[in-house]
Amino acid sequence: MSNPPILFTDLYQLTMMQGYFFNGLHMQEAVFDLYYRRNPYQGGYAVWAGLEVALDYLSGLHFSEDDLAYLATLGQFKPEFLDALREWRFSCTVTAFPEGRVVFPHEALLSVQGPLWEAQLVETALLNVLNFQTLIATKAARCLQAAQNSANGASIVEFGARRAQGPDGALGATRAAVIGGAAGTSNVEAAQKYGLNVTGTHAHAWVESFPSELDAFRAYAELYPDSTTLLLDTFDTLESGLPNAITVARELREKGHELLGVRLDSGDLAYLSARVRERLDAAGFPKVKIVASNDLSESVIESIIREGGRVDVYGIGTQLATGGGQGGGALGGVYKLVQLGGQDKMKLTGDPSKASIPGRKRIWRATDAQGRRVWDVLTTSGEAAPQVGERVTDPANPLRSARIPAGLTWQDPRVVVMQGGQRTGGGVALADLQARAREDLAHLPEGTLRLLNPHTYRVSLSRGLQERRDTLMGELREKHNL
Numbered sequence: 433m434s435n436p437p438i439l440f441t442d443l444y445q446l447t448m449m450q451g452y453f454f455n456g457l458h459m460q461e462a463v464f465d466l467y468y469r470r471n472p473y474q475g476g477y478a479v480w481a482g483l484e485v486a487l488d489y490l491s492g493l494h495f496s497e498d499d500l501a502y503l504a505t506l507g508q509f510k511p512e513f514l515d516a517l518r519e520w521r522f523s524c525t526v527t528a529f530p531e532g533r534v535v536f537p538h539e540a541l542l543s544v545q546g547p548l549w550e551a552q553l554v555e556t557a558l559l560n561v562l563n564f565q566t567l568i569a570t571k572a573a574r575c576l577q578a579a580q581n582s583a584n585g586a587s588i589v590e591f592g593a594r595r596a597q598g599p600d601g602a603l604g605a606t607r608a609a610v611i612g613g614a615a616g617t618s619n620v621e622a623a624q625k626y627g628l629n630v631t632g633t634h635a636h637a638w639v640e641s642f643p644s645e646l647d648a649f650r651a652y653a654e655l656y657p658d659s660t661t662l663l664l665d666t667f668d669t670l671e672s673g674l675p676n677a678i679t680v681a682r683e684l685r686e687k688g689h690e691l692l693g694v695r696l697d698s699g700d701l702a703y704l705s706a707r708v709r710e711r712l713d714a715a716g717f718p719k720v721k722i723v724a725s726n727d728l729s730e731s732v733i734e735s736i737i738r739e740g741g742r743v744d745v746y747g748i749g750t751q752l753a754t755g756g757g758q759g760g761g762a763l764g765g766v767y768k769l770v771q772l773g774g775q776d777k778m779k780l781t782g783d784p785s786k787a788s789i790p791g792r793k794r795i796w797r798a799t800d801a802q803g804r805r806v807w808d809v810l811t812t813s814g815e816a817a818p819q820v821g822e823r824v825t826d827p828a829n830p831l832r833s834a835r836i837p838a839g840l841t842w843q844d845p846r847v848v849v850m851q852g853g854q855r856t857g858g859g860v861a862l863a864d865l866q867a868r869a870r871e872d873l874a875h876l877p878e879g880t881l882r883l884l885n886p887h888t889y890r891v892s893l894s895r896g897l898q899e900r901r902d903t904l905m906g907e908l909r910e911k912h913n914l
Contacts, residue, residue, distance in 0.1 A: 434600060435489045436557040439499055445556060446503070449549040450513045458549035463771040463792050465540035466558060469828075472570050473730075474759040476886030477876065479573050479869050480541055481608040482565030483531035486558055487855055493522040493554070524550050526850035531860065532611055532868035533845060534876065535566075536808060536891045538827040539795050540846075541765075546853075548772065555767040564601070565608035567755040567763040571730075572612025572748075573873060577881050578733040579746050586733075588746045589631050590617040591725055592753020605753040611865045618747070626862050632661075633695045633723065639666040645673065649680045653691070657684055661693035661723060669696065669704050670711075678715045693721035693745070701726065702741035709742035721745055729757050730883055776900065780908045789827060790904050793897060798840040804875050807840065811894040817842035824892035830902070834892065 452458040471478055495517045503509050503517075524546025535541055542562065544551045572588065579586040590609040596602035599621075606614075606622035616629035623630035634652055642648035645667060653660045662680065664673030674694070681691035694712075696704050701724045712720050724736070725747040733746055751757055768788040769777045776790035792813040800806045809818045810827070818824065818836045826832040848856055879887030893901070908914070 435485065436560065437499075438493055438495055438553075439502070440560070441553060441556040445553050447508060448552055450509055452549045452552070453513050453516060454510075458547060460548045460773045461546065461771075462548040462551045462769060462773075463543060463545045464551050464555070464767055465770050465789070465793075466542040466544075466562065466765060466767045467538060467540050468563075468566075468763055468765040469537050469786065470764060471537060472567055472755070472760055472763050473574060473757055473883075475570065475574060476880040476882065476889060477534045477536060477570070477873075478566050478763070479569035479612050479873075480529050480531055480533050480535045480562075480566055481569035481611045481865075482562040482604070483528055483542070483849070484859055484865075485565065485604070485607070486542075486561050487526070487849060488859075489557055489561065490522050490524075490526065490554060490850060490853070491855055493853075495520055520550070521853060522550055522554070523547065523853040524850070525848060525852070527846050528849050529846055530849075530868065532865035532872070534805070534869065534872040536889050538789065538891055539808060539810065540770075540789075540793060543770075543792070543846075545792075559765055559767055561604070563763040563765040564755070565604055565611075566765070567760065568605045568608035568752065569612035569869070570763075571752055571755050571757070571760065572609040572614050573869065574612075574730040574883060575728070575733060575746065575748055575752065576613035577873075578730040578737070578883060579743075581734070582737045582741075582743070584742070584744060586744050586746060587615045588613065588748055588752075589629075590614045590619070590752055591747040591749040592751075593617075593619045593622075595750040596753040602753060605755075607862065609748075609752055610862050611869055613866060613870065614748075614752075615745075628862070633663050633693075636663065636666045636697075639663065646676045646679060649676050650683070653680050653684055653689075657687065657689040659692055660684070661695055661721070662691070663695045663697060664708070665696060665698045669699060670707055674708055674711055678712070678717070681715070681717050681720065691717065691720050693723050695723040695725060695747070696743075697725045701732075701743065702736045702739035705736070705741045705743045723747055725749065727751065731757070734883065776904055778901070778904045778908065780905060780912075780914070787901075787905065789893065789897065789901060791897070791900060794844050795846055796842045797845050798842050799875075800841075801839055804877055805872065805889075806877055807836075807890045807892070809836075809842075809892045809894055810897055812896050812900060815894055815896050817844075818894060822895060824894055825898045827891060827893050830898060834890070 528542040593602040606617045616631045618632045639648040662677045721744040723745045724743040728748045729751040778790040779788040796809045796817050798807040820838045822836045
Protein backbone atom coordinates (compact mmCIF):
# COMPACT_ATOMS: atom_id res chain seq x y z
CA MET A 433 0.00 0.00 0.00
CA SER A 434 1.15 3.56 -0.63
CA ASN A 435 1.75 5.96 2.24
CA PRO A 436 -1.15 8.38 2.76
CA PRO A 437 -0.50 11.91 1.41
CA ILE A 438 -0.68 14.80 3.84
CA LEU A 439 -4.13 15.84 2.58
CA PHE A 440 -5.48 12.40 3.45
CA THR A 441 -7.21 13.89 6.46
CA ASP A 442 -10.58 15.18 7.57
CA LEU A 443 -11.29 18.82 6.87
CA TYR A 444 -11.82 19.59 10.53
CA GLN A 445 -8.21 18.66 11.31
CA LEU A 446 -7.11 21.54 9.07
CA THR A 447 -9.72 23.99 10.30
CA MET A 448 -8.72 23.21 13.90
CA MET A 449 -5.06 23.67 12.98
CA GLN A 450 -5.86 27.14 11.64
CA GLY A 451 -7.84 27.91 14.80
CA TYR A 452 -4.94 26.83 16.99
CA PHE A 453 -2.61 28.98 14.89
CA PHE A 454 -4.62 32.18 15.17
CA ASN A 455 -5.32 31.62 18.88
CA GLY A 456 -1.65 31.09 19.68
CA LEU A 457 -2.17 27.47 20.76
CA HIS A 458 -0.48 25.67 17.90
CA MET A 459 2.98 25.32 19.49
CA GLN A 460 1.74 24.16 22.90
CA GLU A 461 3.03 20.70 23.66
CA ALA A 462 0.25 18.14 23.37
CA VAL A 463 -0.03 14.42 23.99
CA PHE A 464 -2.56 12.28 22.11
CA ASP A 465 -3.22 8.59 22.82
CA LEU A 466 -4.52 6.13 20.25
CA TYR A 467 -6.46 3.21 21.76
CA TYR A 468 -9.60 1.12 21.37
CA ARG A 469 -12.31 0.16 23.86
CA ARG A 470 -13.49 -3.33 22.84
CA ASN A 471 -11.71 -6.28 21.28
CA PRO A 472 -12.86 -7.02 17.72
CA TYR A 473 -14.96 -10.13 16.99
CA GLN A 474 -15.95 -10.37 20.67
CA GLY A 475 -12.53 -11.95 21.09
CA GLY A 476 -9.88 -11.89 23.78
CA TYR A 477 -7.17 -9.80 22.12
CA ALA A 478 -6.02 -7.81 19.09
CA VAL A 479 -2.80 -8.08 17.07
CA TRP A 480 -1.22 -4.63 16.68
CA ALA A 481 -0.46 -3.97 13.01
CA GLY A 482 0.22 -1.07 10.67
CA LEU A 483 2.85 0.73 12.75
CA GLU A 484 5.62 0.50 10.15
CA VAL A 485 3.28 1.98 7.54
CA ALA A 486 2.25 4.73 9.96
CA LEU A 487 5.86 5.64 10.71
CA ASP A 488 6.72 5.80 7.03
CA TYR A 489 3.78 8.19 6.61
CA LEU A 490 4.94 10.44 9.45
CA SER A 491 8.56 10.58 8.29
CA GLY A 492 9.23 13.72 6.29
CA LEU A 493 5.56 14.77 6.32
CA HIS A 494 5.11 18.26 4.85
CA PHE A 495 2.83 20.36 2.62
CA SER A 496 3.78 20.72 -1.03
CA GLU A 497 3.06 23.81 -3.10
CA ASP A 498 0.29 21.89 -4.86
CA ASP A 499 -1.25 21.04 -1.48
CA LEU A 500 -1.20 24.68 -0.42
CA ALA A 501 -2.61 25.85 -3.75
CA TYR A 502 -5.54 23.47 -3.38
CA LEU A 503 -6.24 24.55 0.19
CA ALA A 504 -6.29 28.17 -1.00
CA THR A 505 -9.12 27.32 -3.42
CA LEU A 506 -11.37 26.19 -0.55
CA GLY A 507 -11.87 29.74 0.67
CA GLN A 508 -11.52 28.76 4.34
CA PHE A 509 -7.81 29.27 4.96
CA LYS A 510 -6.09 32.62 5.39
CA PRO A 511 -2.83 33.45 3.60
CA GLU A 512 -0.91 33.78 6.87
CA PHE A 513 -1.89 30.25 7.87
CA LEU A 514 -1.01 28.80 4.47
CA ASP A 515 2.36 30.56 4.64
CA ALA A 516 2.97 28.94 8.03
CA LEU A 517 2.10 25.51 6.59
CA ARG A 518 4.83 26.01 3.99
CA GLU A 519 7.40 25.63 6.79
CA TRP A 520 5.40 23.01 8.70
CA ARG A 521 7.23 19.73 9.42
CA PHE A 522 6.31 16.79 11.62
CA SER A 523 8.63 16.87 14.63
CA CYS A 524 6.78 14.89 17.29
CA THR A 525 7.91 12.04 19.50
CA VAL A 526 5.97 8.81 19.03
CA THR A 527 5.85 6.02 21.61
CA ALA A 528 4.15 2.75 20.72
CA PHE A 529 3.88 -0.97 21.16
CA PRO A 530 6.21 -2.68 18.68
CA GLU A 531 4.22 -3.91 15.71
CA GLY A 532 3.03 -7.50 16.02
CA ARG A 533 2.52 -7.40 19.79
CA VAL A 534 -0.77 -8.56 21.25
CA VAL A 535 -2.73 -5.63 22.70
CA PHE A 536 -5.90 -5.01 24.66
CA PRO A 537 -8.64 -2.40 25.22
CA HIS A 538 -7.97 0.98 26.89
CA GLU A 539 -4.19 0.80 26.39
CA ALA A 540 -2.38 3.67 24.70
CA LEU A 541 -1.14 1.66 21.74
CA LEU A 542 0.53 4.76 20.32
CA SER A 543 1.16 8.18 21.85
CA VAL A 544 2.08 11.30 19.89
CA GLN A 545 3.82 14.11 21.82
CA GLY A 546 4.69 17.45 20.27
CA PRO A 547 3.23 20.75 19.00
CA LEU A 548 -0.56 20.67 19.09
CA TRP A 549 -1.14 21.42 15.41
CA GLU A 550 1.24 18.65 14.36
CA ALA A 551 -0.22 16.02 16.64
CA GLN A 552 -3.75 17.03 15.64
CA LEU A 553 -3.27 16.78 11.89
CA VAL A 554 -2.14 13.15 11.80
CA GLU A 555 -5.16 11.71 13.61
CA THR A 556 -7.14 10.66 10.54
CA ALA A 557 -4.34 8.87 8.72
CA LEU A 558 -3.08 7.11 11.84
CA LEU A 559 -6.53 5.80 12.69
CA ASN A 560 -7.14 4.75 9.09
CA VAL A 561 -3.94 2.71 8.85
CA LEU A 562 -3.80 1.30 12.36
CA ASN A 563 -7.48 0.50 12.83
CA PHE A 564 -7.67 -1.41 9.55
CA GLN A 565 -4.44 -3.34 9.75
CA THR A 566 -4.96 -4.27 13.40
CA LEU A 567 -8.44 -5.55 12.54
CA ILE A 568 -7.14 -7.69 9.66
CA ALA A 569 -4.14 -9.04 11.59
CA THR A 570 -6.49 -10.03 14.40
CA LYS A 571 -8.85 -11.75 11.95
CA ALA A 572 -5.94 -13.68 10.43
CA ALA A 573 -4.73 -14.79 13.87
CA ARG A 574 -8.21 -16.03 14.73
CA CYS A 575 -8.52 -17.94 11.45
CA LEU A 576 -5.09 -19.51 11.94
CA GLN A 577 -5.98 -20.45 15.49
CA ALA A 578 -9.06 -22.26 14.20
CA ALA A 579 -7.11 -23.97 11.39
CA GLN A 580 -4.35 -25.20 13.69
CA ASN A 581 -6.86 -26.97 15.90
CA SER A 582 -7.00 -29.67 13.22
CA ALA A 583 -4.92 -32.84 13.59
CA ASN A 584 -2.76 -31.84 10.63
CA GLY A 585 -2.20 -28.25 11.80
CA ALA A 586 -3.55 -26.59 8.66
CA SER A 587 -2.28 -23.24 7.38
CA ILE A 588 -4.07 -20.21 5.94
CA VAL A 589 -3.37 -18.05 2.89
CA GLU A 590 -4.91 -14.70 1.94
CA PHE A 591 -7.17 -14.80 -1.14
CA GLY A 592 -9.06 -11.52 -0.68
CA ALA A 593 -7.86 -9.03 -3.32
CA ARG A 594 -11.07 -9.09 -5.37
CA ARG A 595 -13.23 -8.29 -2.34
CA ALA A 596 -10.99 -5.75 -0.62
CA GLN A 597 -11.72 -2.01 -0.42
CA GLY A 598 -9.70 -0.98 -3.46
CA PRO A 599 -6.08 -1.70 -4.43
CA ASP A 600 -4.55 -0.01 -1.39
CA GLY A 601 -7.00 -1.84 0.85
CA ALA A 602 -5.98 -5.13 -0.72
CA LEU A 603 -2.26 -4.46 -0.16
CA GLY A 604 -2.82 -3.37 3.43
CA ALA A 605 -4.99 -6.40 4.10
CA THR A 606 -2.34 -8.76 2.74
CA ARG A 607 0.37 -7.14 4.84
CA ALA A 608 -1.70 -7.34 8.01
CA ALA A 609 -2.89 -10.89 7.29
CA VAL A 610 0.72 -12.04 7.12
CA ILE A 611 1.47 -10.43 10.50
CA GLY A 612 -1.51 -12.33 11.88
CA GLY A 613 -0.19 -15.62 10.53
CA ALA A 614 -1.08 -16.04 6.84
CA ALA A 615 1.51 -18.16 5.03
CA GLY A 616 1.09 -16.46 1.67
CA THR A 617 -1.18 -14.56 -0.69
CA SER A 618 -2.73 -14.79 -4.14
CA ASN A 619 -2.00 -11.07 -4.67
CA VAL A 620 1.04 -10.83 -6.95
CA GLU A 621 1.72 -7.14 -6.26
CA ALA A 622 1.62 -7.74 -2.51
CA ALA A 623 3.96 -10.70 -2.87
CA GLN A 624 6.40 -8.58 -4.85
CA LYS A 625 6.18 -5.59 -2.51
CA TYR A 626 6.52 -7.53 0.73
CA GLY A 627 8.57 -10.55 -0.36
CA LEU A 628 5.80 -13.07 0.30
CA ASN A 629 4.98 -16.53 -0.96
CA VAL A 630 2.54 -16.14 -3.84
CA THR A 631 0.10 -18.96 -4.41
CA GLY A 632 -2.84 -19.82 -6.62
CA THR A 633 -4.64 -22.45 -8.67
CA HIS A 634 -6.85 -21.78 -11.68
CA ALA A 635 -10.44 -20.64 -12.15
CA HIS A 636 -13.50 -22.53 -13.33
CA ALA A 637 -13.14 -20.56 -16.58
CA TRP A 638 -9.94 -22.50 -17.33
CA VAL A 639 -11.80 -25.80 -17.17
CA GLU A 640 -14.72 -24.44 -19.20
CA SER A 641 -12.34 -23.24 -21.94
CA PHE A 642 -11.25 -26.77 -22.91
CA PRO A 643 -13.16 -29.62 -24.61
CA SER A 644 -13.18 -31.56 -21.33
CA GLU A 645 -12.17 -31.24 -17.69
CA LEU A 646 -9.42 -33.81 -18.19
CA ASP A 647 -8.02 -31.83 -21.12
CA ALA A 648 -7.97 -28.70 -18.96
CA PHE A 649 -6.21 -30.47 -16.09
CA ARG A 650 -3.62 -32.01 -18.43
CA ALA A 651 -2.89 -28.68 -20.09
CA TYR A 652 -2.36 -26.96 -16.73
CA ALA A 653 -0.15 -29.74 -15.42
CA GLU A 654 1.95 -29.67 -18.59
CA LEU A 655 2.62 -25.95 -18.09
CA TYR A 656 3.24 -26.15 -14.34
CA PRO A 657 4.35 -29.71 -13.56
CA ASP A 658 5.84 -28.89 -10.14
CA SER A 659 3.26 -26.42 -8.87
CA THR A 660 -0.11 -27.71 -10.08
CA THR A 661 -3.18 -27.42 -7.85
CA LEU A 662 -6.37 -28.48 -9.65
CA LEU A 663 -9.83 -27.04 -8.99
CA LEU A 664 -12.22 -29.98 -8.61
CA ASP A 665 -15.74 -28.57 -8.49
CA THR A 666 -16.46 -27.12 -11.95
CA PHE A 667 -18.87 -29.99 -12.73
CA ASP A 668 -18.87 -32.61 -9.95
CA THR A 669 -16.20 -32.82 -7.28
CA LEU A 670 -16.24 -36.53 -6.49
CA GLU A 671 -17.52 -38.03 -9.73
CA SER A 672 -15.60 -35.90 -12.23
CA GLY A 673 -13.03 -33.53 -10.77
CA LEU A 674 -11.34 -35.93 -8.37
CA PRO A 675 -11.03 -38.92 -10.78
CA ASN A 676 -9.58 -36.61 -13.43
CA ALA A 677 -7.15 -35.12 -10.93
CA ILE A 678 -5.96 -38.57 -9.91
CA THR A 679 -5.44 -39.45 -13.59
CA VAL A 680 -3.29 -36.35 -14.05
CA ALA A 681 -1.44 -37.05 -10.80
CA ARG A 682 -0.46 -40.49 -12.14
CA GLU A 683 0.65 -39.02 -15.45
CA LEU A 684 2.77 -36.40 -13.65
CA ARG A 685 4.40 -39.08 -11.49
CA GLU A 686 5.29 -41.11 -14.58
CA LYS A 687 7.19 -38.04 -15.82
CA GLY A 688 9.00 -37.52 -12.52
CA HIS A 689 6.70 -34.86 -11.04
CA GLU A 690 4.07 -34.78 -8.29
CA LEU A 691 0.68 -33.10 -8.13
CA LEU A 692 0.91 -30.36 -5.52
CA GLY A 693 -2.74 -30.04 -4.51
CA VAL A 694 -6.44 -29.96 -5.26
CA ARG A 695 -8.87 -27.17 -4.38
CA LEU A 696 -12.48 -27.31 -3.20
CA ASP A 697 -14.48 -24.14 -3.74
CA SER A 698 -18.10 -25.14 -3.11
CA GLY A 699 -20.35 -27.66 -1.41
CA ASP A 700 -19.98 -29.34 1.97
CA LEU A 701 -16.29 -28.74 2.54
CA ALA A 702 -16.08 -31.02 5.58
CA TYR A 703 -17.65 -34.00 3.79
CA LEU A 704 -15.92 -33.40 0.47
CA SER A 705 -12.46 -32.89 1.92
CA ALA A 706 -12.76 -36.11 3.96
CA ARG A 707 -13.82 -38.13 0.87
CA VAL A 708 -11.13 -36.52 -1.30
CA ARG A 709 -8.47 -37.35 1.32
CA GLU A 710 -9.61 -40.98 1.48
CA ARG A 711 -9.47 -41.41 -2.29
CA LEU A 712 -6.18 -39.60 -2.76
CA ASP A 713 -4.59 -41.75 -0.07
CA ALA A 714 -6.03 -44.93 -1.55
CA ALA A 715 -4.67 -43.95 -4.96
CA GLY A 716 -1.18 -43.49 -3.52
CA PHE A 717 -1.10 -39.70 -3.20
CA PRO A 718 -1.08 -38.97 0.56
CA LYS A 719 1.08 -35.85 0.11
CA VAL A 720 -1.30 -34.02 -2.24
CA LYS A 721 -2.60 -31.02 -0.32
CA ILE A 722 -6.30 -30.22 -0.06
CA VAL A 723 -7.01 -26.49 -0.35
CA ALA A 724 -10.42 -25.10 0.61
CA SER A 725 -11.90 -21.72 -0.31
CA ASN A 726 -15.44 -20.23 -0.58
CA ASP A 727 -16.26 -17.47 1.93
CA LEU A 728 -14.33 -18.98 4.82
CA SER A 729 -14.06 -17.53 8.31
CA GLU A 730 -12.79 -18.77 11.65
CA SER A 731 -16.24 -20.16 12.56
CA VAL A 732 -16.55 -21.98 9.24
CA ILE A 733 -13.06 -23.43 9.66
CA GLU A 734 -13.98 -24.61 13.15
CA SER A 735 -17.10 -26.34 11.83
CA ILE A 736 -15.16 -28.05 9.02
CA ILE A 737 -12.69 -29.48 11.52
CA ARG A 738 -15.40 -30.42 14.01
CA GLU A 739 -17.26 -32.35 11.32
CA GLY A 740 -14.23 -34.37 10.27
CA GLY A 741 -12.89 -32.27 7.38
CA ARG A 742 -9.37 -32.93 6.11
CA VAL A 743 -8.27 -29.56 4.74
CA ASP A 744 -4.57 -28.70 4.65
CA VAL A 745 -4.72 -25.08 3.49
CA TYR A 746 -7.56 -22.59 3.92
CA GLY A 747 -7.68 -19.83 1.30
CA ILE A 748 -9.54 -17.01 3.03
CA GLY A 749 -10.86 -14.14 0.93
CA THR A 750 -13.77 -11.83 1.72
CA GLN A 751 -13.90 -12.30 5.48
CA LEU A 752 -10.17 -11.73 5.86
CA ALA A 753 -9.58 -8.85 3.45
CA THR A 754 -12.60 -6.91 4.70
CA GLY A 755 -12.38 -7.83 8.38
CA GLY A 756 -15.94 -9.13 8.26
CA GLY A 757 -17.78 -11.30 10.72
CA GLN A 758 -19.61 -10.84 13.99
CA GLY A 759 -18.07 -7.98 15.94
CA GLY A 760 -15.88 -7.05 12.95
CA GLY A 761 -16.20 -4.53 10.16
CA ALA A 762 -14.06 -1.91 11.90
CA LEU A 763 -11.83 -1.56 14.92
CA GLY A 764 -13.17 1.22 17.08
CA GLY A 765 -9.84 2.90 17.65
CA VAL A 766 -9.90 6.52 18.84
CA TYR A 767 -7.31 9.28 19.19
CA LYS A 768 -7.75 11.49 22.25
CA LEU A 769 -5.98 14.52 23.68
CA VAL A 770 -4.68 13.54 27.13
CA GLN A 771 -2.34 16.45 27.94
CA LEU A 772 -1.86 20.03 26.72
CA GLY A 773 0.74 22.51 27.95
CA GLY A 774 1.57 20.19 30.83
CA GLN A 775 -2.07 20.02 32.00
CA ASP A 776 -3.90 16.70 31.89
CA LYS A 777 -6.95 16.63 29.63
CA MET A 778 -9.95 14.33 29.68
CA LYS A 779 -13.05 13.63 27.66
CA LEU A 780 -15.98 13.54 30.10
CA THR A 781 -19.09 11.71 28.98
CA GLY A 782 -22.32 10.32 30.33
CA ASP A 783 -21.05 6.82 29.60
CA PRO A 784 -18.25 6.10 32.12
CA SER A 785 -16.80 3.38 29.89
CA LYS A 786 -16.10 6.00 27.19
CA ALA A 787 -14.40 8.55 29.44
CA SER A 788 -10.78 8.95 28.38
CA ILE A 789 -7.80 8.29 30.63
CA PRO A 790 -5.92 11.56 31.17
CA GLY A 791 -2.23 12.36 31.18
CA ARG A 792 1.00 10.83 30.02
CA LYS A 793 1.22 7.25 31.13
CA ARG A 794 3.15 4.03 31.09
CA ILE A 795 1.90 0.53 30.43
CA TRP A 796 3.32 -2.32 32.48
CA ARG A 797 2.89 -5.92 31.29
CA ALA A 798 3.25 -8.79 33.75
CA THR A 799 4.73 -12.20 33.01
CA ASP A 800 4.13 -15.07 35.45
CA ALA A 801 6.52 -17.86 36.44
CA GLN A 802 5.39 -19.94 33.45
CA GLY A 803 6.25 -17.14 31.03
CA ARG A 804 2.63 -16.23 30.28
CA ARG A 805 1.55 -12.61 29.76
CA VAL A 806 -1.13 -12.27 32.40
CA TRP A 807 -1.86 -8.64 33.32
CA ASP A 808 -1.39 -5.11 31.97
CA VAL A 809 -1.50 -2.12 34.30
CA LEU A 810 -1.62 1.51 33.15
CA THR A 811 0.14 3.99 35.45
CA THR A 812 1.02 7.67 35.42
CA SER A 813 4.29 8.39 33.62
CA GLY A 814 6.14 8.85 36.89
CA GLU A 815 5.02 5.67 38.64
CA ALA A 816 7.14 2.56 39.02
CA ALA A 817 5.96 -0.94 38.17
CA PRO A 818 2.97 -2.21 40.19
CA GLN A 819 3.80 -3.53 43.65
CA VAL A 820 2.59 -6.69 45.35
CA GLY A 821 -0.65 -5.99 47.20
CA GLU A 822 -1.39 -2.77 45.31
CA ARG A 823 -5.07 -2.37 44.47
CA VAL A 824 -5.82 -1.62 40.82
CA THR A 825 -9.11 -0.89 39.08
CA ASP A 826 -10.92 -1.74 35.84
CA PRO A 827 -10.73 1.18 33.33
CA ALA A 828 -14.38 0.69 32.34
CA ASN A 829 -15.71 0.08 35.86
CA PRO A 830 -13.87 1.74 38.77
CA LEU A 831 -15.93 -0.33 41.26
CA ARG A 832 -14.22 -3.49 40.01
CA SER A 833 -10.78 -3.83 41.57
CA ALA A 834 -8.15 -6.42 42.44
CA ARG A 835 -4.82 -6.66 44.24
CA ILE A 836 -1.53 -7.39 42.53
CA PRO A 837 -0.30 -10.88 43.48
CA ALA A 838 3.30 -11.97 44.04
CA GLY A 839 5.35 -13.82 41.46
CA LEU A 840 4.96 -11.43 38.52
CA THR A 841 7.71 -9.79 36.48
CA TRP A 842 6.84 -6.39 34.99
CA GLN A 843 8.09 -4.71 31.85
CA ASP A 844 6.99 -1.66 29.86
CA PRO A 845 6.50 -3.04 26.32
CA ARG A 846 6.22 0.33 24.62
CA VAL A 847 9.22 1.98 23.00
CA VAL A 848 10.03 5.36 21.46
CA VAL A 849 9.73 4.72 17.72
CA MET A 850 10.08 8.32 16.51
CA GLN A 851 12.02 11.25 17.99
CA GLY A 852 11.89 14.77 16.57
CA GLY A 853 9.89 13.48 13.61
CA GLN A 854 12.57 10.92 12.70
CA ARG A 855 12.39 7.16 13.10
CA THR A 856 14.60 5.75 15.86
CA GLY A 857 15.14 2.45 14.07
CA GLY A 858 14.94 0.77 10.69
CA GLY A 859 12.03 -1.15 9.28
CA VAL A 860 11.18 -4.65 10.45
CA ALA A 861 10.60 -7.54 8.04
CA LEU A 862 7.10 -9.00 7.88
CA ALA A 863 8.44 -12.43 8.80
CA ASP A 864 9.82 -10.96 12.04
CA LEU A 865 6.53 -9.22 12.80
CA GLN A 866 4.68 -12.49 12.21
CA ALA A 867 7.08 -14.30 14.55
CA ARG A 868 6.56 -11.62 17.21
CA ALA A 869 2.79 -12.03 17.02
CA ARG A 870 3.07 -15.82 17.12
CA GLU A 871 5.28 -15.65 20.21
CA ASP A 872 2.95 -13.24 22.03
CA LEU A 873 -0.15 -15.28 21.18
CA ALA A 874 1.52 -18.47 22.39
CA HIS A 875 2.12 -16.90 25.82
CA LEU A 876 -1.39 -15.63 26.53
CA PRO A 877 -3.32 -17.07 29.47
CA GLU A 878 -5.36 -20.20 28.87
CA GLY A 879 -8.69 -19.43 27.24
CA THR A 880 -7.73 -16.01 25.85
CA LEU A 881 -7.48 -17.45 22.33
CA ARG A 882 -10.93 -19.04 22.44
CA LEU A 883 -13.08 -17.83 19.57
CA LEU A 884 -16.25 -17.94 21.65
CA ASN A 885 -16.51 -16.50 25.17
CA PRO A 886 -12.76 -16.06 25.64
CA HIS A 887 -11.00 -15.43 28.91
CA THR A 888 -10.85 -11.68 29.59
CA TYR A 889 -7.26 -10.54 29.81
CA ARG A 890 -6.80 -8.17 32.73
CA VAL A 891 -6.12 -4.51 32.01
CA SER A 892 -6.15 -2.20 35.03
CA LEU A 893 -5.39 1.32 36.20
CA SER A 894 -2.96 1.95 39.02
CA ARG A 895 -4.26 3.68 42.11
CA GLY A 896 -2.32 6.82 41.16
CA LEU A 897 -3.83 6.95 37.69
CA GLN A 898 -7.34 6.17 38.93
CA GLU A 899 -7.07 8.91 41.54
CA ARG A 900 -5.86 11.37 38.90
CA ARG A 901 -8.78 10.41 36.69
CA ASP A 902 -11.30 10.76 39.53
CA THR A 903 -9.88 14.15 40.56
CA LEU A 904 -10.00 15.54 37.04
CA MET A 905 -13.49 14.15 36.51
CA GLY A 906 -14.66 15.94 39.66
CA GLU A 907 -13.01 19.20 38.59
CA LEU A 908 -14.67 19.04 35.16
CA ARG A 909 -18.08 18.32 36.63
CA GLU A 910 -17.72 21.23 39.01
CA LYS A 911 -16.51 23.55 36.26
CA HIS A 912 -19.37 22.67 33.90
CA ASN A 913 -22.08 22.38 36.61
CA LEU A 914 -22.68 18.70 35.88
